[in-house]
Amino acid sequence: MNIKEATKKTITFLVDVLGLIWALALALSTHYGMPADGFAGLFMQYRLPIIAYLGINIFTLLLVRCYDELIRDYSLFSTIKLFGALAISHLLFALFMSVIGDTQPSLLILNLTVYAAAALGVYRLIVLVAFQALLHLPKANRSGHAKRAIIFGAGSAGKYLVDMLNQDPSKQLKPVAFIDDDPRLERKRIKGLLVVGPRMLIPYAAKKYNAEVIIIAIPFVDNSTIREIFNLCNEANCTVKRFGNMSNLKFEGLAKSTINEIRVEDLLQRDVVRLDLESVSELVKGKTVLVTGGAGSIGSELCRQIMDYKPRLLVILDFNENGLFDITMELRKNYYEGAFETCLANIRERDVMNEVFQKYRPDIVFHAAAHKHVPMMEGNLREALINNVVGTNNVVEASIACGVERFMLISTDKAVNPTNIMGATKRIAELLIQQKNRSGDTRFAAVRFGNVLGSHSSVIPILQRQLQAGGPLTVTHKDVTRYFMTIPEAVQLVLESASIMQGGEIFVLDMGEPIRIYDLATTMIKLAGLVPEKDIKIEVTGLRPGEKLHEELCLPEETVVTTSNNKIYVMRPEISETDMESGALLAELLDSIRGKDQARIRELVQRLVPSLQDRKIC
Ligand SMILES: NC(=O)c1ccc[n+]([C@@H]2O[C@H](COP(=O)([O-])OP(=O)(O)OC[C@H]3O[C@@H](n4cnc5c(N)ncnc54)[C@H](O)[C@@H]3O)[C@@H](O)[C@H]2O)c1
CATH class of the missing domain: 3.40.50.720 (NAD(P)-binding Rossmann-like Domain)
Structure with a gap:
């Protein structure tokens, strides 16, 4: 846990203690009436129940680990944990009151429970609303212009990347959460960021954290994973980048790794063949x-x-x-x-x-x-x-x-x-x-x-040049396919x-499967962070003499x-x-x-x- 995170959790704890004191003061004064010397008299008179109440509540809240996550990461489970802890501690307090001989504690306990739940609940609601409001401020109004990035992979590459981005503002990327398929990491905090869950939660996490970029931080990621993440990112309206690259199947090491664009070739190429x-x-x-x-x-x-x-x-x-x-x-x-x-x-x-x-x-x-x-x-x-x-x-x-x-x-x-x-x-x-x-x-x-991908004057470099020139991208037929x-x-x-x-x-x-060139053009536009047919047009020019719609591989x-x-x-x-x-x-x-x-x-x-x-x- 880093200092920033620990401070936030301590503040929540202190606000909760204040909320409980407020709830107690309100319940006691309405139940027994306010003494002439005000709150000081009230606290002096009921010091034993007050100490017991605070002690029981703090003990239960800590026992069920209500401060393990930050409020902004709250899930349904966190809410159930909080209100469950309050219910248990108020039952224990009722038991305590009847043991020390209070004749009619039930109304007092009922009021106390409602006030305490309201105090702790409202505080959390205010923090959540404020956090969401801050997230959805126009980008220019947020501190700096860094894009919010979700890191896919909470392993050593992911952790290294978070440190790198936090230390280097010139990268203009702010890590906000992790996605990782390992169920043991789910909802854990790593480098201060929540591991939201497996890859299918990318659209949910992107929405929740208002992320614009997903960075794949797994050195030996296979191409089918890149394709799957690209599709999930399309759903979430995010661009995909990749941390680290493999050349000649060798990983260059974290220190030499850079953040790279995903190329259309990464989406098309199949997993590496094993040669005899x-x-x-x-x-x-x-x-x-x-x-x-x-x-x-x-x-x-x-x-x-x-x-x-x-x-x-x-x-x-x-x-x-x-x-x-x-x-x-x-x-x-x-x-x-x-x-x-x-x-x-x-x-x-x-x-x-x-x-x-x-x-x-x-x-x-x-x-x-x-x-x-x-x-x-x-x-x-x-x-x-x-x-x-x-x-x-x-x-x-x-x-x-x-x-x-x-x-x-x-x-x-x-x-x-x-x-x-x-x-x-x-x-x-x-x-x-x-x-x-x-x-x-x-x-x-x-x-x-x-x-083959990337040979001289082949389709991808041609489309790439058209894209760089601002379009349009030309395909000869909407249904033309190539291997x-x-x-x-x-x-x-x-x-x-x-x-x-x-x-x-x-x-x-x-x-493998033949690829529709029209889909290829669409993907290339999306990879550039643009919207096909809106930002860049795709023009169908008609088949050239001798050009087939589909190639065959044997007679x-x-x-x-x-x-x-x-x-x-x-x-x-x-x-x-x-x-x-x-x-x-x-x-x-x-x-x-x-x-x-x-x-x-x-x-x-x-x-x-x-x-x-x-x-x-x-
Ligand atoms: N590029 C593809 O996508 C692809 C796919 C399948 C098969 N092929 C086949 O592979 C072969 C090579 O394709 P490529 O993409 O490497 O093409 P390329 O144009 O990059 O390479 C061909 C090379 O042959 C040389 N060459 C041509 N005529 C020559 C001559 N008379 N004397 C000496 N050198 C000569 C050229 O200078 C060039 O360097 C072609 O037969 C092509 O049909 C290419």
């Missing part, structure tokens, strides 16, 4: 690994994670000079420089790819270099094909020529029944690696997944897929097989006549692209990707 470290370590340790598109969002994360498994050499290949520079600078900070090398090269150049592969002779290849923007690829069929199909073919041929053990193509859910050019080129790349799997020693596989996953999670699963591949598989990552003809990891599935298409035909079509497509025969290119693309047959390709 041993199988990935076996795959990578001591090997030469080459990552194409290593400067991109997925490629660079592949490089980070691969470095943790101690490859003999990591070759980071990309044609983006600045991106290559950035990833090298980053890796230099954490890893031995001799363990990785950059390779500034374009996958479209077959000879260059052959030279690179002969130079490094990689054991494992992750192929993430591609053009990925759906709308941009629409009017650029040949360009998309050169990069995503011819480029892939160059890397594939070079891999076979120098005996790469495993080749993993990074594919996308847009390759399933594609209705756009980008998706079609990725589907053709999938067909290509499945064909090549049958022709050499190299094992080829592809891994498909949906949108989401974090880049580190996707890459962990890509590595694990590579460790279990036999050759010819298309791995599909479990992306109807593919058989879904589970793997040792419940977040990785494998699609095993049977070898069929159609596959043999697609091999010939692929070879012809590669020739036609080189020969720039546009009409034949369009025809071959439509034959290889039947879902494009009904649409005109430019």
